[in-house]
Amino acid sequence: GAVVSQHPSWVICKSGTSVKIECRSLDFQATTMFWYRQFPKQSLMLMATSNEGSKATYEQGVEKDKFLINHASLTLSTLTVTSAHPEDSSFYICSARDYRNNEQFFGPGTRLTVL
């Protein structure tokens, strides 16, 4: 299967700081990437859909000014959690859609802890 990487794999930060998470498709081009959040023992929650070269589409209830998404190239999307607070602590996972088909591959996730 295709490979999607995320960086960092985990991060601990102080409340009020901003954190950037990178998502890269390593061996395929991804016109569309998705950002999810997962709290312990809960299902995946889609936050936003990111299309290369255009603005992200956010799901209802997700603050676009707090979760900034940039999809500058066919292999890279970034999620910036601005002014993070303890309630933003979660497991953030990206996925990338291979443009040749509908298959979506997930990155390994980033575990964010805000103190």
Place this chain on the structure above:
Amino acid sequence: QKEVEQNSGPLSVPEGAIASLNCTYSDRGSQSFFWYRQYSGKSPELIMFIYSNGDKEDGRFTAQLNKASQYVSLLIRDSQPSDSATYLCAVIGSGGSNYKLTFGKGTLLTVNP
């Protein structure tokens, strides 16, 4: 609202048995169906996808799709303890969904040695 329903389990089977995981979806126009496996604390891993009615086999895994019944299943033959995980059913719906996956809540499978 487009929904994907799964039995949350836990589903417990003995090693070597067949595990059967089921999923129903509400969007009749859905075209693409996926099964992911997620180990605790890890991200989902794509196991199989299926687009056409019928069965699709890949090693110990068989996906079955019945669009008339809006039903998709995953069979795991010769279940192993390493198959113990949460299995997520996901669907790409109709109507310009931008390839957005709608996930079920997952079924927790435990394979007992």
